[in-house]
Amino acid sequence: ELKVEQNPLFLSMQEGKNYTIYCNYSTTSDRLYWYRQDPGKSLESLFVLLSNGAVKQEGRLMASLDTKARLSTLHITAAVHDLSATYFCAVAPNTNAGKSTFGDGTTLTVKP
Amino acid sequence: ETGVTQSPTHLIKTRGQQVTLRCSSQSGHNTVSWYQQALGQGPQFIFQYYREEENGRGNFPPRFSGLQFPNYSSELNVNALELDDSALYLCASSLDQGAGGYTFGSGTRLTVV
Numbered sequence: 001e002l003k004v005e006q007n008p009l010f011l012s013m014q015e016g017k018n019y020t021i022y023c024n025y026s027t028t029s030d031r032l033y034w035y036r037q038d039p040g041k042s043l044e045s046l047f048v049l050l051s052n053g054a055v056k057q058e059g060r061l062m063a064s065l066d067t068k069a070r071l072s073t074l075h076i077t078a079a080v081h082d083l084s085a086t087y088f089c090a091v092a093p094n095t096n097a098g099k100s101t102f103g104d105g106t107t108l109t110v111k112p
Numbered sequence: 113e114t115g116v117t118q119s120p121t122h123l124i125k126t127r128g129q130q131v132t133l134r135c136s137s138q139s140g141h142n143t144v145s146w147y148q149q150a151l152g153q154g155p156q157f158i159f160q161y162y163r164e165e166e167n168g169r170g171n172f173p174p175r176f177s178g179l180q181f182p183n184y185s186s187e188l189n190v191n192a193l194e195l196d197d198s199a200l201y202l203c204a205s206s207l208d209q210g211a212g213g214y215t216f217g218s219g220t221r222l223t224v225v
Contacts, residue, residue, distance in 0.1 A: 004154075018159050029144045033213060041218065042202060042216045042217060042219050043155070043202065043204075043216040044216075045213045045214075045215075045216075087167075088154050088155075090154075090155075094208070096160070096168070096210075096225045097206065097210055097213050097214055098143055098145035098157075098204060098206055098209060098214050099145065099157050099160060099168050099170075100157065100209070102147075102154030102155050102156070103154050103155065104152075104153055104154045105153070105154050111164050
């Protein structure tokens with residue numbers, strides 16, 4: 001059974017600081033997804049990582065994938081309040097992203 | 113191009129009742145996945161429909177059933193509701209079981225009392 005673990009589960013950080021969220025998964029997969037969810041809202045796709053060594057960046061967020069270590073990271077640079085949300089990583093067992101297993105999420109709070 | 117729409121947005125049901133949730137997939141999408149998201153947890157895969165056929169199921173009992181129509185809209189039915197079924201139910205659509213990602217709807221918040 002595929003398991004996906006994120007840490008930390010809760011993260012409170014000051015504006016302007018950097019931090020990294022970690023996502024470990026238990027079985028071989030080349031496909032990993034990062035999503036953002038605001039309170040009471042649906043999921044917004046952030047990054048799709050499709051191969052070992054993949055790195056993607058959007059604004060202050062950068063995601064990477066190491067399939068050999070079964071690890072993905074989401075790095076936050078110079079955090080701003082607008083980044084406050086819950087971030088999920090998800091792993092698909094094959095090419096079908098619609099059957100993904102999600103982690104429990106990291107709730108990020110950025111304080112001024 | 114419209115996104116994924118779900119109805120209703122909120123619903124309160126009594127234990128033992130049955131419920132039907134609806135999802136209109138994004139225009140052109142023929143694949144729909146349903147997820148259950150309990151409070152404070154990540155979404156859990158319930159099942160997927162592709163071209164009107166069930167295309168995989170997660171670890172949910174048979175009282176969770178679904179349907180996909182010729183226009184690729186979809187329904188999730190839950191019988192004999194239990195308190196633990198209280199959750200946000202998310203629908204997501206894609207084209208041809210997409211590997212690149214799915215578009216999620218805003219969800220239906222189901223409360224079972």
